[in-house]
Amino acid sequence: MRYLENEPLAPYTSWRIGGPARFFAQVTSVSEIVQALAWANQRDLAVFVLGGGSNILIRDTGFDGLVLRIRLQNVRLEVNGDEARAMVESGAPMAGTARRLARQGWAGLEWAEGLPGTIGGALHGNAGCYGGDIATSLERAWVLVHGETQEWPVERLAFGYRTSVLKQMRADGGSWRNQPIILAAAFRLYRDDLTTLAQRMERTSHERRSKTPWGASCGSVFKNPPGDSAGRLIEAAGLKGTRIGNAEIAVRHANYIINLGGASSDDVLRLIDLARERVLAMTGIELELEIQIVG
C-alpha cells in the first residue's frame, strides 16, 4: 500500500476542481481497504471514500485526512436460463459495466449508458436516468461496516430520489470516520436480443450527448424540486451563462456549472449560492444540492 502525501485531488474529479488530500491511497481489494482504514484509525484521520469523483465538489483547501480511491473492479455473472445476476465490485465503472453486459446479451442496466462514475458512487446517490435507476435494478449489496462485510438487501439502503441511507448519514452530519463502504452490488438481468440492446444503448447515448453541455462538470448540481426542474427554475431566474471567476452556469442546461478552465471551488460555491438566492426570491423554492461538498 502506498500512501501519497498532499496528493492533488482535482485530477480525480470530473469537475477538475479541488485542493490536495493530506493522504491518498488507491485500493484494489477488500483487505487493502481494511488495512487502509486501520492505518487511518491509528493516526486518528478522517476518511473520504472516492469513486469516480463525478458527484462531488472538493474545496480548494482539500481534504484533511485520508482519501481512499476505490478501484475494486471484478464482475461475476450467475446465469440461470434467461435470467442472470451480475455481481459487480464497487470500483467498476457504471456505464462500462452496463455496456459490457449488454454486449453479452444481458439487459437491465442500459439506462446507465454514458453515466459517469463507479458502481459505489451510483449506489450511494441512487443514480438514475433515462427511465432507470439503481433502486429498481439492484438486488443487494455488500457493505463494509466496522471492519465486517455485511450483505444488505436493497431495502436496507433506503433509496429515495438521488439518495440512500449512506448519503443521508453524510447529510445529517455523520462522522468522516467508520462510514460504511460499499464493496459490491448484485443486479438482476434478463436475456435480450443483441441488436435490440445495442440500439437501446445507442439511443440513450445519443440523447445524453445531445443534452449534456460541453466542458468539465459534475452533471446536475441541484435535485429537481417536486413537479419542477432545477434547470428550468435557474434559467427562469435569468442565470444561464452567468460567470463567476472561471465557472459558468451552462447555457445549454442551467443545472450544470462548467469549469471553463482553472475554476476554483469558491467560484462554483458562489454560483451555487447565487442560483439558490435568486430561485428562492423568485419562487419561494429552496433548491437542494444533489452534489456533495467535501473538505
Ligand SMILES: Cc1cc2nc3c(=O)[nH]c(=O)nc-3n(C[C@H](O)[C@H](O)[C@H](O)COP(=O)(O)OP(=O)(O)OC[C@H]3O[C@@H](n4cnc5c(N)ncnc54)[C@H](O)[C@@H]3O)c2cc1C
Ligand atoms: C456529465 C455528467 C452527467 C451526469 N449525469 C447523471 C445522471 O444522468 N444521473 C445521475 O444520477 N447522476 C449523474 N451524474 C452524477 C454522477 O455521475 C453520479 O452521481 C455517479 O453515480 C457518481 O459516482 P462516482 O463514482 O463518481 O461517485 P463520487 O463522486 O466519487 O462520490 C459520490 C459519493 O459517493 C460516495 N461513494 C463513492 N464510492 C463509494 C463506495 N464504494 N462506498 C461508499 N460510498 C461511496 C462518496 O464518498 C461520495 O459521498 C452526472 C455527472 C456528470 C459529470
